[in-house]
Amino acid sequence: MGKLFDKIAQDIRLVEGLKACVNCGTCTAICPAAEFYDYEPRSIVEIVQSRDDDKIEALLSSETIWYCGECMSCKTRCPRGNTPGLIIMALRATSQEMGYFVNSEKGRQQLLLKRVIGHNILETGYCIHNKAVVPALHPEQGPTWEWGYENMQLVYEKMGANLDGEGTGALRKIPKEALAELKAIFEVTGGTKRFEMIESYSKKAAQDRGLEFGEGLDNEYVAELISANNQNHYKL
Numbered sequence: 001m002g003k004l005f006d007k008i009a010q011d012i013r014l015v016e017g018l019k020a021c022v023n024c025g026t027c028t029a030i031c032p033a034a035e036f037y038d039y040e041p042r043s044i045v046e047i048v049q050s051r052d053d054d055k056i057e058a059l060l061s062s063e064t065i066w067y068c069g070e071c072m073s074c075k076t077r078c079p080r081g082n083t084p085g086l087i088i089m090a091l092r093a094t095s096q097e098m099g100y101f102v103n104s105e106k107g108r109q110q111l112l113l114k115r116v117i118g119h120n121i122l123e124t125g126y127c128i129h130n131k132a133v134v135p136a137l138h139p140e141q142g143p144t145w146e147w148g149y150e151n152m153q154l155v156y157e158k159m160g161a162n163l164d165g166e167g168t169g170a171l172r173k174i175p176k177e178a179l180a181e182l183k184a185i186f187e188v189t190g191g192t193k194r195f196e197m198i199e200s201y202s203k204k205a206a207q208d209r210g211l212e213f214g215e216g217l218d219n220e221y222v223a224e225l226i227s228a229n230n231q232n233h234y235k236l
């Protein structure tokens with residue numbers, strides 16, 4: 001008992017986020033995610049504080065830790081100075097590093113985030129680049145977005161942006177040197193290794209589920225990640 005807790009306790013976010021929880025429930029009351037999801041930051045903090053490895057392991061495999069929006073509203077109200085949002089970040093990191101994330105529907109979507117947001121950051125310098133929000137993949141954006149996508153240069157010029165241009169301005173091209181620096185930061189901080197682990201655990205999960213796995217977004221495993229919804233996430 002306590003080995004998983006000991007691992008998570010090495011994460012500075014747990015040191016920062018968990019002082020002494022008195023189980024008052026204020027964090028759940030303020031949490032916007034708790035309004036919609038079957039989710040309680042209070043009980044997550046209680047489990048971590050218990051140091052019970054079996055319960056922590058179940059948490060790492062659960063949908064629950066992926067519901068947090070990392071808004072940090074909980075930090076502002078906790079009477080004991082805890083930050084459940086930071087504790088959840090530490091749990092998520094451990095879930096990714098140890099492969100527990102593939103045991104839940106929301107957890108498996110980490111691959112999607114890595115391949116979309118992660119790829120955008122490293123290749124363009126932006127989390128979400130407008131060119132990456134392709135209308136065919138994002139029908140939810142509607143016809144206005146589609147028109148804007150097709151007339152991107154015109155739209156952003158009128159808005160005063162510098163789309164893919166040299167120099168300064170919104171949506172400017174991020175220089176190669178800056179992108180190289182970004183990749184170096186990912187290397188030394190463990191981001192690259194984390195990405196590789198997400199890929200590797202996901203590949204194994206695809207094999208276990210009998211789904212085709214490949215690079216990019218056009219394969220059976222990713223298609224399942226995009227469309228999966230077990231309908232058990234929301235409060236009734």
Ligand code: SF4
Nearest residue numbers: 021022024025027078
């Ligand atoms: S608000 Fe703070 S003390 Fe209260 S349950 Fe949440 S983490 Fe624990």
Ligand code: SF4
Nearest residue numbers: 031068069072074085
């Ligand atoms: S950081 Fe997470 S747990 Fe805290 S209030 Fe925001 S959504 Fe809720």
